[in-house]
Amino acid sequence: MEKFPYQDASLPVERRVEDLLGRMTLEEKVGQMCQLDGRVNLEQEFQEKHPGSLLQILGEDCKKAIELARSSRLGIPLLLGVDAIHGHSFWPGATIFPTQLGISSSWNAELIEEMGRVTAREMRNTGVAWTFSPVLCIARDLRWGRVGETFGEDPLLIGDFAIALIRGLQGENLSSPDKVLACAKHFTGYSETQGGRDASEADISMRKLRSYFLPPFERAARAGVGSFMTGYQSMEGVPMTANRTLLRKVLKEEWGFEGLLVTDWNNVGTLVTGQKIAPDYKHAAKIAVEAGNDLIMSTPQFYQGCLDAVREGMLDEALIDEAVRRILSVKFRLGLFEDDRYPDPDAADRAAGTPEHRAAALTAARxxxxxxxxxxxxxxxxxxxxxxxxxxxxxxxxxxxxxxxxxxxxxxxxxxxxxxxxxxxxxxxxxxxxxxxxxxxxxxxxxxxxxxxxxxxxxxxxxxxxxxxxxxxxxxxxxxxxxxxxxxxxxxxxxxxxxxxxxxxxxxxxxxxxxxxxxxxxxxxxxxxxLNPSGRLTVSIPYHVGQQPIYYMQPRGQHGDRYADLTQQPLYPFGYGLGYSEFEYESVTTDRTVYGPEDFIKVLVSVRNTGKRDGVEVVQAYVSDEVTSATWVDQELKGYARIRIPAGENRTAVIVIPASSCSIVNAAGERVVEPGEFELRIGKSSRNILHRVKFVIR
The missing domain is CATH 3.40.50.1700 (Glycoside hydrolase family 3 C-terminal domain)
Incomplete structure (x- = not known):
């Protein structure tokens, strides 16, 4: 049988993609952009829509789908996805870790990376190669139903922990059989909706996005996450699925993201039925593709709508080719053309919930x-x-x-x-x-x-x-x-x-x-x-729901510091947590007092365990920019160290802060380091500051 270049694993991915793309019909290309619910009549869906991806199926249910893809004209493998969020959640007996909010309380990126490794290993042999994780949303309004899916309220921690989870899931070699594609979601601002109501309008300016919501996503993009997922919400009247500025210009062009961008469930359909900015699926397809979406999750009407839009001259086929290139590239990088992850449920059961994996989950819970x-x-x-x-x-x-x-x-x-x-x-x-x-x-x-x-x-x-x-x-x-x-x-x-x-x-x-x-x-x-408790809050817990949102990174300059009838302080602040040991912060020093914007600030914190039990302390370093050209927050977490200290002994925590991170987003929407005086604040929580050290950036 003749072997085409796209079937030759020795060739570069780019050449394989171009060879395959050149052999595809418009129908096959649009089909690759469709991610369908796998719990349907698969024979009919493959005959009518040539889907490139499915979700909501595992194990034995994946076999028929993979076999149908194998027997298709070009044999393009399926990319099967699942919500394996804090463990391979929907596989019976898999190891279930704490949720993202739970495990974030450990302040331990290595532990979160291990959660990713275990999840990826247990996904092996279940048919899927893609998990819709991690969540990079910021938890500010605790009324929102998805707070537990987040890593908390702080952009630095969210970025650190997301990168750790991505590293655990994807590893160094994405084609390794025990690695899976990760997905940074929900891009972006999804959590900042009015009244904490899920998927409603989010009142966020571009400056606010660049200040807090975009940085964790940018870090994930530059760290090599394989996919992004759009949020449900709209901002300034533009649904995220239609936001060309953020999807195409920021994510793909400014940050150079080369993976695939998938919508969330029926986002394109919602343009017609919910948000109602498109009169029909033809127009919805045009909006979504031109905005930069590559893979359309669970909107089966997209297939015909997209075909109609191209055939009627409303949508440039070159944009279809662009999206399909990304999808095929991910499939080649995952090695699906050589190993399409055909399931072996017995092997999957043997890998699920092993003593080693459960030990990691116990460490996470502790x-x-x-x-x-x-x-x-x-x-x-x-x-x-x-x-x-x-x-x-x-x-x-x-x-x-x-x-x-x-x-x-x-x-x-x-x-x-x-x-x-x-x-x-x-x-x-x-x-x-x-x-x-x-x-x-x-x-x-x-x-x-x-x-x-x-x-x-x-x-x-x-x-x-x-x-x-x-x-x-x-x-x-x-x-x-x-x-x-x-x-x-x-x-x-x-x-x-x-x-x-x-x-x-x-x-x-x-x-x-x-x-x-x-x-x-x-x-x-x-x-x-x-167990000597060592967890620390990554969200602020209020006295009363009326204090929402009460996150610690509040802009300075308001009148007073309390409500007329209640404090504005949280009951338990960000970073707070007790244990059975007592820790004394004996001294804080920096390697110098004046830095350039490209320098690194080395902080040494001497901590003594004055208690009678060995314990773990989480040393937290906040920075305050004393004078800024635009209003800014009073303090931001810029570094932290989780250190184990035997009873009665002293240890030195070393925290390195890039001077470039001591930045603001100015009134023009540019992230800059403004020269001047700064204050380093070292403490046990955002409210319990024990040492303050001045430094200058020139």
Whole structure:
């Protein structure tokens, strides 16, 4: 059989792409731009639309689709995608890590990279080669239903953690069989919608985008992420799917992004049916393709609409070729023409939830656990002799514990659940370390496991309040009224607010953001003192929902610093978290006091563990630009160090800050380093600043 150049793996990707593209009909090219829901009549879809990509299928269900692609005229392999967000979420028995908000609380990029590696390994042999992860949205309004999918409120952390996850998923060689394509989403500003309402209008200027929302995405693009996904929202009347300035000029031209750009679910259809800026799918196809979208997710009407637009002269076929080049290039880089990821479910099952992978998830759950309050009750001594009454809806609920985009949540319309044996709940773990009793009157202490559940998180599920729902406030009041020592264990997708009286009476409060399969074990270890908590908040937790948004990077210059009826400070600030050790920041020095814009500021922080237990401290470095040509925030996180310090010993944290990062976006929308005086602030949180050091950039 004749072998064409595009089938020759020894040739450069560019030559293979051009050879294949030259052999394709218009129908085949437009088909490559279609990502269809795989839960349909596949034979009919392949015959009518020649799809280049499918989603929503795994394992055995992928076999027919891959076989149909193999038997097509040119044998172009499918690119199959799945929401493997914090683990291979929809494969039964896969290792489920904490969600992005959960694992971000570790402030440990290496741990997040390992989550990516494990996820990619467990995706191997399940038919898919692409995950729609990571999320680079900024969490500012906690009412938004997708806060738990983010890495928090700070652009620096979001960029660091996204790059780490991308590195874990894609590795150095994307064609390696245990690596998958990552996707930076949702580009961009999707989280900044009015009232926290999902996918509504986002009031964001270009200056605001360049100041906060674009930098993490730019870092991901320059780090080599293979794909981007557009958001649902519109800005200044322009749906993200139609935003030529951001998609084509900024992402593809300014940043040089060479991967593929996929829409989110039915974004192109929404141009017609929801946002109504297009009268029909022909016009919607024209808008989407001209704006720079390459792959159209779950809008089957795009296929005919695009063909009509080209044939009627409304849409230049050269733009179709441009998009298809990107799609084919990714498929070649993934090695799909040589290995189309035909599934082996038995091998996939063997790789899922291995002891090594679960150990990584346990480490993530441990390092992500945040101690918010402790009056000395914790850690519990002689736990084996202590009677604990465990109450609350999240005491023994695997689905609530594992969090969004996981089996059982209803997302992606997958009805299955992970095998019960895979998840260690608080009840499972506390039974191993304490004496569990059902009667609070007989207990030495009470642990109340509260939080939220799937009906209060995710797409379409923003909340008007942040209060505990479904009678949990009454439960906590009854617990407090027993006058027994009690711990509140909050297991939630995002921050929830506890009643003030109960919060003040509680002896200890622990926060776990959807900690994954091993979250219960981490909780029990923290209670028993086997784990010294080291998690730190990556979002600010308010006193009241009316304080929203309350992120720490507030622009300076407002009248006063409080509401007439309430403080403007959060209850728990960004960067906050307690442990069972005490740390004294003995000194802070910089290598010099004057820097050029291309220099690096080397910061040395001497920290002593004055407690009786070994512990981990997260040293945080903020910078304030003293005078700026345009209004700017009071301080920004510019560096951090997670250091382990034995009891009674001293360690030096080394933080290196590029002087170029001490920048602002000026009134003209340009990111610049303005010469002048700066203040370095070192502390335990955004509010607990312990040392201040002046420096100058010339």
């Amino acid at each position: 390092e992500s656990l945040i101690l918010l309050k402790n009056d000395g009750l914790l850690p519990v001594r002689n736990a084996k002799q202590v009677k604990v009454c465990l109450v609350g809806p999240n005491a023994d609920n695997p689905i609530n514990q594992c969090g969004d985009w996981s089996l059982g949540t209803g997302q992606a319309n997958v009805p299955k659940q992970h095998p019960r044996r895979c998840t260690v709940t608080p009840k499972d773990a506390l039974a191993e370390k304490f004496i569990l009793v059902d009667n609070p009157g007989e207990a030495d202490m009470i642990v109340a496991a509260v939080g939220d559940q799937p009906k209060y998180w995710g797409e379409f599920k923003s909340t008007a309040t942040l209060e505990l729902q479904d009678g949990q406030n009454q439960l906590l009041t009854e617990v407090a009224d027993t006058n027994k020592p009690f711990v509140i264990a909050v297991i939630s997708s995002k921050p929830v607010l506890l009643p003030a009286a109960v919060r003040e009476k509680a002896n200890a409060i622990i926060q776990q953001f959807s900690p994954g399969m091993l979250g219960g074990q981490a909780l029990a270890e923290a209670l028993a003192g086997e």
